Amino acid sequence: MDWNSLKRDFKRHLLFERGLAENSISAYLNDVQKLQSFAELRLLNPSNISTKDLQDFLLWVNEFSISSYTQARLLSGIKTFYHFMQLEHNLENNPAELLESPRITRKIPAVLSIVEIDALIEAIDLSTPEGMRNKAILELLYGCGLRVSELCILKRSNLFLDVEFIKVEGKGNKERLIPIGQQAIHFLKIYLEEVRVHQPIKPGKEDFVFLNRRGNPLSRVMIFLIIKDLAAKIGLEKEVSPHTFRHSFASHLVEGGADLRAVQDMLGHESITTTEIYTHIDKEYLQSVITQFHPRS
Incomplete structure (x- = not known):
């Protein structure tokens, strides 16, 4: 068994047996390339x-100062390969089979407030065709x-x-239905x-749906730059990206009392554990609970 033929077979397996997206397949093949x-x-x-060789491989990779998350994802790729x-x-x-992944500390995602979301969207110049397109994108x-790739x-x-729904192709070509509100419908129709x-x-x-001036679909990088430019325009100092809007969508729903399972379905998360990260509660609310209910407050 040589590496090149194995990688070709592995790629076909990921594509036809696992039904993975192109980006995921590339990530798996990069993992195997590192091992090779x-x-x-x-x-x-x-x-x-x-x-023992694989343990030495992980130590070798660790010399490049990669994060525990990257190490865990790399190990997942190697396990899938074997x-x-x-x-x-x-x-x-x-x-x-017996290799253990490094412990990963899950970080609370950065989110924008409703005021910040509104400020970004209101900063769009609606006098241009691109501005009307960008308004629909952010809405x-x-x-x-949505994920930016979706x-x-x-x-x-x-x-x-x-009927106020859209069908989205998510990771692994899995489809899901997501409700769409009147505000987004309005600007999408325009x-x-x-x-x-x-x-x-x-x-x-x-x-x-979304095209550039030359009539091709927009790239993820283009959408990232659109949002970065708007953030600079309003002087927003937070790190912001297309995924920040997804985090904010989920966080605002959960904080408003939405059912976690419903949010999981809309986000397309396979595990409810991934969605539970959005159950964080802001410090002001925690402080108000202590003040109201603790006998020593």
């Missing part, structure tokens, strides 16, 4: 790598909690505005009916 680089330095091949070798290449002993990011590939055929109809569209791209 380490193994070739020590004249090891995929079939004779031991658990599980694939057991299934498809009859590997008898899985050297990755969707905040109003539906927004970039959003299709017109997946908009059901008459963009589609008054702006987009007057711009050129590249052949084959007609079904994509």
